[in-house]
Amino acid sequence: MNDSAPRRVRVRAPELVGEGGWLNTGDRSYSLVDLRGRIVILDFWTFCCINCLHVLDELRELEEKHRDTVVVIGVHSPKFVHEAEHQAVVDAVERYGVEHPVLDDPELATWKQYAVRAWPTLVVIDPEGYVVAQHAGEGHVHAIERLVTELEAEREEKGTLRRGDGPYVAPEPEPTALRFPGRALLLPSGNFLVSDTTRHQLVELEADGETVVRRIGSGTRAFADGPAHTAAFSEPQGLALLDGTTVVVADTVNHALRRLDLATGAVSTLAGTGRQWWQGSPTSGPAREVDLSSPWDVAVFAGRVWIAMAGVHQLWAYDPADDTVSVTAGTTNEGLVDGPGAEAWFAQPSGLAVSPDGERLWLADSETSALRWVDLDGTVHTAVGTGLFDFGLRDGAAEQALLQHPLGVTALPDGSVAISDTYNHALRRYDPASGEVTTLATDLREPSDAVLAGDDIVVVESARHRLTRLRLPEEAVRVDAVAHRTRRAATEVAPGRLRLDVIFQAPTGQKLDTRYGPSTRLLVSATPPELLLSGEGADTDLARTLHLNPEIAEGVLHVSAMAASCDTASDSGSAAGAANEYPACHVHQQDWGVPVRVTGTGADRLPLVLAGMDGEAESQTP
Numbered sequence: 001m002n003d004s005a006p007r008r009v010r011v012r013a014p015e016l017v018g019e020g021g022w023l024n025t026g027d028r029s030y031s032l033v034d035l036r037g038r039i040v041i042l043d044f045w046t047f048c049c050i051n052c053l054h055v056l057d058e059l060r061e062l063e064e065k066h067r068d069t070v071v072v073i074g075v076h077s078p079k080f081v082h083e084a085e086h087q088a089v090v091d092a093v094e095r096y097g098v099e100h101p102v103l104d105d106p107e108l109a110t111w112k113q114y115a116v117r118a119w120p121t122l123v124v125i126d127p128e129g130y131v132v133a134q135h136a137g138e139g140h141v142h143a144i145e146r147l148v149t150e151l152e153a154e155r156e157e158k159g160t161l162r163r164g165d166g167p168y169v170a171p172e173p174e175p176t177a178l179r180f181p182g183r184a185l186l187l188p189s190g191n192f193l194v195s196d197t198t199r200h201q202l203v204e205l206e207a208d209g210e211t212v213v214r215r216i217g218s219g220t221r222a223f224a225d226g227p228a229h230t231a232a233f234s235e236p237q238g239l240a241l242l243d244g245t246t247v248v249v250a251d252t253v254n255h256a257l258r259r260l261d262l263a264t265g266a267v268s269t270l271a272g273t274g275r276q277w278w279q280g281s282p283t284s285g286p287a288r289e290v291d292l293s294s295p296w297d298v299a300v301f302a303g304r305v306w307i308a309m310a311g312v313h314q315l316w317a318y319d320p321a322d323d324t325v326s327v328t329a330g331t332t333n334e335g336l337v338d339g340p341g342a343e344a345w346f347a348q349p350s351g352l353a354v355s356p357d358g359e360r361l362w363l364a365d366s367e368t369s370a371l372r373w374v375d376l377d378g379t380v381h382t383a384v385g386t387g388l389f390d391f392g393l394r395d396g397a398a399e400q401a402l403l404q405h406p407l408g409v410t411a412l413p414d415g416s417v418a419i420s421d422t423y424n425h426a427l428r429r430y431d432p433a434s435g436e437v438t439t440l441a442t443d444l445r446e447p448s449d450a451v452l453a454g455d456d457i458v459v460v461e462s463a464r465h466r467l468t469r470l471r472l473p474e475e476a477v478r479v480d481a482v483a484h485r486t487r488r489a490a491t492e493v494a495p496g497r498l499r500l501d502v503i504f505q506a507p508t509g510q511k512l513d514t515r516y517g518p519s520t521r522l523l524v525s526a527t528p529p530e531l532l533l534s535g536e537g538a539d540t541d542l543a544r545t546l547h548l549n550p551e552i553a554e555g556v557l558h559v560s561a562m563a564a565s566c567d568t569a570s571d572s573g574s575a576a577g578a579a580n581e582y583p584a585c586h587v588h589q590q591d592w593g594v595p596v597r598v599t600g601t602g603a604d605r606l607p608l609v610l611a612g613m614d615g616e617a618e619s620q621t622p
Contacts, residue, residue, distance in 0.1 A: 040124070
């Protein structure tokens with residue numbers, strides 16, 4: 001017996017608390033004691049975050065397969081001010097088809113109890129109430145499913161596993177014509193085509209914007225081509241008219257571009273495989289052989305269909321001439337960096353519009369609360385917005401104006417741009433000639449898009465489930481200014497040397513994949529850049545020494561980590577430990593934006609968990 005070996009201790013899971021209360025439980029509140037005997041998976045998410053939405057989709061199969069033993073609980077932990085509003089959380093839970101209980105935690109109380117640092121984070125609690133795993137980012141569900149299977153066998157033999165129905169109670173459906181519509185398109189006929197996102201359909205409305213002409217899609221979440229009544233989508237969003245009879249649809253959760261024949265209603269697939277793109281996958285090639293990642297909007301620019309690829313913070317394009325797709329701008333790093341397309345950074349580009357002269361592609365870069373554009377030569381510029389953590393509602397000169405998570409842009413005839421300023425419930429306008437931002441309308445409810453119709457602008461009020469027609473005023477209406485910073489508390493760190501450790505432990509039954517070189521990658525930067533005296537840039541080591549500038553009082557450390565692992569044993573009957581000739585491989589990745597305050601009493605080490613505590617927790621307090 002080796003008495004010097006470090007001891008592992010089991011860490012009791014902190015209680016679940018949240019001032020907003022519980023959703024999807026039939027108005028009942030729950031404690032961890034109520035869930036004892038079940039395997040509990042906490043999903044710390046916020047509804048603005050595309051990675052969080054990916055995890056919601058990853059969890060669906062696991063929830064269904066282990067419905068009698070596993071309880072998934074979403075802990076909604078807001079970034080933006082709007083996301084702390086209870087009704088906004090209620091709307092998001094329905095909008096994204098969340099079929100498990102959700103705890104609304106607007107003050108981040110449970111987030112702090114579990115020492116969470118990133119959206120999304122998954123925490124696994126065993127049937128006896130102890131934390132057994134924690135994973136930041138997406139791509140971990142395969143490892144969690146393996147752990148769940150092991151826990152089921154072990155705790156059933158021990159007698160502590162309790163099977164049965166979970167606490168989820170489905171809300172009553174609402175009888176509205178549209179349900180959380182995403183985008184609208186004015187058709188050559190004068191009718192409107194609307195992506196009815198939550199119902200997984202496209203809806204054609206008459207010119208009044210209310211009367212339903214037809215529905216396209218079965219209304220069931222699926223991926224199927226065919227005639228209008230059997231074709232299927234999964235949370236469709238963006239729409240673009242390719243020619244007089246063809247519409248391109250951004251089929252967001254199917255990670256695909258679809259083609260709608262307006263004459264027949266038939267749907268086919270233009271691009272994508274139905275699988276989500278991961279680091280290392282091809283970034284160009286035949287359109288139906290290349291994976292995409294949450295395409296959110298589409299626009300025809302310079303002869304190609306440009307794609308706001310929100311899932312990987314890039315712009316791609318589909319070329320109808322040769323039926324291919326390729327990356328046009330963005331590195332997959334999340335942030336706000338201008339310059340040549342290959343060097344630019346985006347953060348969930350979500351809305352696209354082409355200027356009347358065809359020389360600019362405007363885009364809503366939602367997570368940086370920014371309005372940006374791309375020139376014909378591919379160079380990226382920013383008109384409004386400063387970064388990931390500054391947002392609000394403020395008119396005036398573009399360099400000091402503020403937006404809050406805009407999702408849509410609309411090019412206006414005079415060369416200005418209407419911005420669907422979603423989380424401010426407002427329609428804003430940026431005028432390139434004056435460099436000014438003004439407010440056109442307020443008291444909208446989560447506007448996600450707008451389309452011109454004669455002298456009017458028709459706004460998609462997503463959270464009011466309708467189209468709203470407004471007359472474009474000659475002058476913008478000015479409103480009181482409000483500025484915000486992200487609600488997350490800053491981590492106090494010492495000036496000078498700071499040890500950054502990204503903790504990654506390959507899940508049980510997996511090992512690091514080194515067949516093609518290093519299996520890990522770490523990228524570090526800072527806002528402002530002067531915060532880092534050294535340590536920025538990319539490398540393959542998940543640990544790094546940073547040197548912080550003592551003259552910068554506060555800022556944000558941007559950390560992006562990736563690790564690849566492969567199965568070491570077959571999942572289909574081979575003895576444990578046997579060689580697997582064709583191992584399944586998995587990519588684990590996460591971006592952190594860590595607000596820091598530099599102080600003499602701060603920590604000299606910053607640990608970030610990518611994946612760890614598989615099986616038992618290290619001796620630590622969450």
